[in-house]
Amino acid sequence: MPHLLAHAAVTAAATLTALLTSPVASHAADDGPPGALAPDCVHHYADRRHTTVVNDCDTPVSVTVAYSNGQWAPCRTLAPRDVATFAGYGFDGNRVIGLSACLPGAA
Structure with a gap:
């Protein structure tokens, strides 16, 4: 039984660490919650070689x-x-799905 509790604790700690360090957390918005969409006044034009953002x-x-x-x-x-x-x-079937607000220098 102690082995199962130890395993559960390690699994919970690893899951929490993964959630706190995920890429989504690094896309915090300048003026909104993490992962917020960029303002409507920012536009993009995408093709296979370049994505232009205005x-x-x-x-x-x-x-x-x-x-x-x-x-x-x-x-x-x-x-x-x-x-x-x-x-x-x-x-390779990838596509641009939108723009997100972010914090400069965030990993």
């Missing part, structure tokens, strides 16, 4: 691109009217 807001925004396969993308801060280029979605 900040049409009146204030700076920090955004990252969300891909269907979980591909990593950096967090970039764009001033009003700035344009940034991210990786495209490639040839």
Whole structure:
């Protein structure tokens, strides 16, 4: 019986650690909860080679691109009217599913 309790405690600790260090937690928004969508005034245009992001807001925004396969993308801060280029979605069935707000420098 003590073996089962020890196993349950280790499993619970590993699960909690995984949840606290997951990539979703690192996409905290500048002005919203973690994983928040980018403001509607930020637009993207995606193809296989590039994803272009345009900040049409009146204030700076920090955004990252969300891909269907979980591909990593950096967090970039764009001033009003700035344009940034991210990786495209490639040839393997991946696609851009949207933009997320993020904190610059977050892992």
